[in-house]
Amino acid sequence: MKTLAVDIDNVLAASAESFIVISNKLFGDHITISDYNEDRQKMWCVDHKEAERRCEVLQANKYQKNYLPVYGAVQAINKLGKQYRLVLVTSRPKFAEELTKNWLKQHFDYNFGTIVFAGFWDNAKNSKDGHLRHKGDLFTQVGADIVIDDQLKHCEAAVETGIRTILFGDYAWNKANELLSGITRCIDWTEVIKELEIQ
Ligand SMILES: [Mg+2]
Incomplete structure (x- = not known):
């Protein structure tokens, strides 16, 4: 086999579709599917520290559960x-x-x-x-x-x-x-x- x-x-x-909805809700952004990027820092247009903070917030929300x-x-x-x-x-x-x-x-x-x-x-x-x-x-x-x-x-x-x-x-x-x-x-x-x- x-x-x-x-x-x-x-x-x-x-994931991307679901992620954007969750992320916009948490951080008040207006990101669309065409902005989606695995490089979160780039996608959010924030510095590394802020990107890390946001990732922690997302994880605390177990964001992938609802995909x-x-x-x-x-x-x-x-x-x-x-x-x-x-x-x-x-x-x-x-x-x-x-x-x-x-x-x-x-x-x-x-x-x-x-x-x-x-x-x-x-x-x-x-x-x-x-x-x-x-x-x-x-x-x-x-x-x-x-x-x-x-x-x-x-x-x-x-x-x-x-x-x-x-x-x-x-x-x-x-x-x-x-x-x-x-x-x-x-x-x-x-x-x-x-x-x-x-x-
Ligand atoms: Mg993939």
């Missing part, structure tokens, strides 16, 4: 789970593990055996350039044959190690004039199912 490494945020969870699944993700995972070994590789910090597992249980029937938390933001030293890190080594470690991720940098890191990659979604942050050979964009789960030739 081949191994499919799947991302969580903006692939299984409609909705991406349209079609639940059905697609059920189908894919019959033909692939599915592992999750997420940039979420280790402390979000319990919340993430509960969220997955709440929305998905599939029992994800392996969930890797990249830890790009796990401590203050890392958090400053967490957005620059990629999952390349982690994909290799979990033995991924195929990767599904919405971030170009992770897809590019995967194809560099010879892993076939699906760039998920048509988002403001993953626009590209040209994709590296080995990367195929699928704008939604229907396209993923077609691309992987699942019945």
